[in-house]
Amino acid sequence: MNAEIVFDKQLAIIETYFNKNFVDNDEIYVSVVGEGLKMLTNDFNIVQPKDDNSLNDYIIQLIKIPYSQNNISYLNLTIKFYDHLKLVDKHIYTDYPAIIFFINSYLEDLQSTKALLEQIKNEKLNNLKTLSIVFDHAYLQNATYLAGDENVYYFRGRSLYVDVTKWIFNKICASLETSTITLPLTTIPSIYSTSTVLTSTTQMTIPMDKCKTYFSISIDTNSQFLDKSQFHFIKNVIQNNISLLITNYSKVSIDSFDIKYNRWFTFGEIMNIQEFMMDIYMLKQRKMSNFYLLTQRLNMLPIPSDWLISTYIFISQISRNEIDKSIEEAKILKSKGTLNFIIMGNGTLISDLNILQPSNIFLWNLTTSSIYSLEKFFNNSIACDNIV
Numbered sequence: 001m002n003a004e005i006v007f008d009k010q011l012a013i014i015e016t017y018f019n020k021n022f023v024d025n026d027e028i029y030v031s032v033v034g035e036g037l038k039m040l041t042n043d044f045n046i047v048q049p050k051d052d053n054s055l056n057d058y059i060i061q062l063i064k065i066p067y068s069q070n071n072i073s074y075l076n077l078t079i080k081f082y083d084h085l086k087l088v089d090k091h092i093y094t095d096y097p098a099i100i101f102f103i104n105s106y107l108e109d110l111q112s113t114k115a116l117l118e119q120i121k122n123e124k125l126n127n128l129k130t131l132s133i134v135f136d137h138a139y140l141q142n143a144t145y146l147a148g149d150e151n152v153y154y155f156r157g158r159s160l161y162v163d164v165t166k167w168i169f170n171k172i173c174a175s176l177e178t179s180t181i182t183l184p185l186t187t188i189p190s191i192y193s194t195s196t197v198l199t200s201t202t203q204m205t206i207p208m209d210k211c212k213t214y215f216s217i218s219i220d221t222n223s224q225f226l227d228k229s230q231f232h233f234i235k236n237v238i239q240n241n242i243s244l245l246i247t248n249y250s251k252v253s254i255d256s257f258d259i260k261y262n263r264w265f266t267f268g269e270i271m272n273i274q275e276f277m278m279d280i281y282m283l284k285q286r287k288m289s290n291f292y293l294l295t296q297r298l299n300m301l302p303i304p305s306d307w308l309i310s311t312y313i314f315i316s317q318i319s320r321n322e323i324d325k326s327i328e329e330a331k332i333l334k335s336k337g338t339l340n341f342i343i344m345g346n347g348t349l350i351s352d353l354n355i356l357q358p359s360n361i362f363l364w365n366l367t368t369s370s371i372y373s374l375e376k377f378f379n380n381s382i383a384c385d386n387i388v
Contacts (some may be wrong), residue, residue, distance in 0.1 A: 003067050003252055006104045006135050008239070008281055009155065011059060013102070015240040017165040018047075032058035036065040044084045046092065052137045052241075052371035056233060074101065075109040078116045079313050080176060085124045098129040099171050114146055128192070131171055133164060160274070169343055211384035213337060214251045214267055214303050216311045217242075218294055221256040223285035224284050225317040225347050230366055235343060241371055245378055249254045249276050257289040257315075268303060291315075291322040295329035299336075308337035308383035317347035323355055328357040333375065337383030342374070 016128065017087035018028050027049040028269065034040045040061055047055045098321075107113070121128040133153045143152045153167050220226070226234070246252060249272055254265040265279050292314075303309055311333050333339045338359040343350065350361050362377040363369070 003104075005281065008236070008277075009135065010102045011062075011236055011278065012161055012240050013155075013164055014059075015055070015236065016161040017168060019052075019241070019244070024079075030055055031319065032062060033077060033080075034062045034065055035072065035074070036068045038065055039076060039080075040065055041080050041084075042079065043076070044088075048386050050372065053368065056237070056371070058227050059236065060233050063232050067289075071106040073108040073113070074205070075113045075116070078113050078120075079283075082116060082120055084122070085120065096129075096172050097125045097127065098131055098168075100132045100133060100168065101146055102135070103139045103143050104135040106139060107146075108243040110142060110145055112377040117146070129172060130155050131168065188261060207318065211308075211382055212306065213308045213310050213383045214253070215246060215256070216253045216301060216309055218255040218257070218312070219280075219283055219314045220289065220316045220344065221258045221262060221283055221285050221288035222317065223287055224343065226285070227314065228285070228346070235280050235368060237371055237374070239280050241375055242378060243273055243276055243376060246273075246276070249273060252276065253298075254283075255277050255285050255297060257291055257294055258284075258286050260288065261286060264297065267303070269281055289317075291318050292329065295326045295333060299329055299332050303336070309333070310340070310383045311336075312340050312342060312378065312383065313382070314342045314344055315348060315353075316344045318352065319321070320352075323352065327356060330358065334359060338381055340377075340381040342377070 012032065013023055014032070018030050030047040031042065031044050032047070032055070033042055033044060042058050042061065045054075045058075047058065103108075117128070117130055129151070130147045131151045131153070133146040134140055136142040137154070138153065140152065151171060152275065153164055155164055155387065185293070214362050219234070221231070222230075228326075249270045250268050252265075252270050253267050254270070256262040262283050263279070270276050270279060298311060301309065330339060334357065339356070339364070340352050340360045341356075341358050342362045342364050343353070344364050345366055350363060353361055360377065360381045364374060
């Protein structure tokens, strides 16, 4: 399976787990480390509950690690974790520690890695659990060797992220009455590896099924203004955070500023969260952008006469000429519901877009802005004059 696709799935599992509350008042803590051609430990720092910014900072560091074209060994990471335990209070890992290996390549040094895991269990974390999540049937034997038959989850093409995260929770906790869990999580995107330490958090979402509204999401894919890691981060947030705010994916369209090469997904083409996440993943960056043609196409989206459209445009850069050309199209879009801009980075000012008279503008600093604030903006910007 393509390394990038599997890597995205593994990040999605981590982020879904981090933002999922399985029981009242539970909390999740995460530490993200990884290994590809280089090793990244992030000093095994633990991300606190609801600290999406820190989690995404660590994920961006993982994204920058070059892929390895060979098999992965988790031995060095396990050694680093063992040494780390000598220097810290082991009680920060709670009563329910676990190491989860995400596997999509053959693993080297299996015997040594397993022996060290047993040593960690005997010397440091007596009730440590080892779990494996595998993305290809070929690697089940490796996964079973590390974790045992009962502690392996085979994540197939149409598996649900909520199912695998619930499986993790149930394996870690003998009882659902547990309030806090921490676990080292290790992920391997095909021939690429990442590692993470988790716990549990609560995320508020506002149900949208009462509003008679369609959702149009468009993303600036111009590679001249967003680097690869920023673009990957933005797609991850839409896939793993914004997606959780949507209840009916058939009423969602996806488009981009590159209307020549990127696929346009109109209403009725996306049926579930897996298809939504894959369609966002398929968006690619190129050195081209046409905001005016995008607004024209958005105005072609068909909806019933008594329904509205909530339009969300993620934008990084736009010329004054493109703004001037798009004034009438923007006016029409707004008349159909709400026209909302999310400015990514520092290339565009709020004042630049005011001439388009949008309904709402959110300034998203990709390193300091809270993802929760973005989610709140998304909810508060829904066109909801009519109730189902």
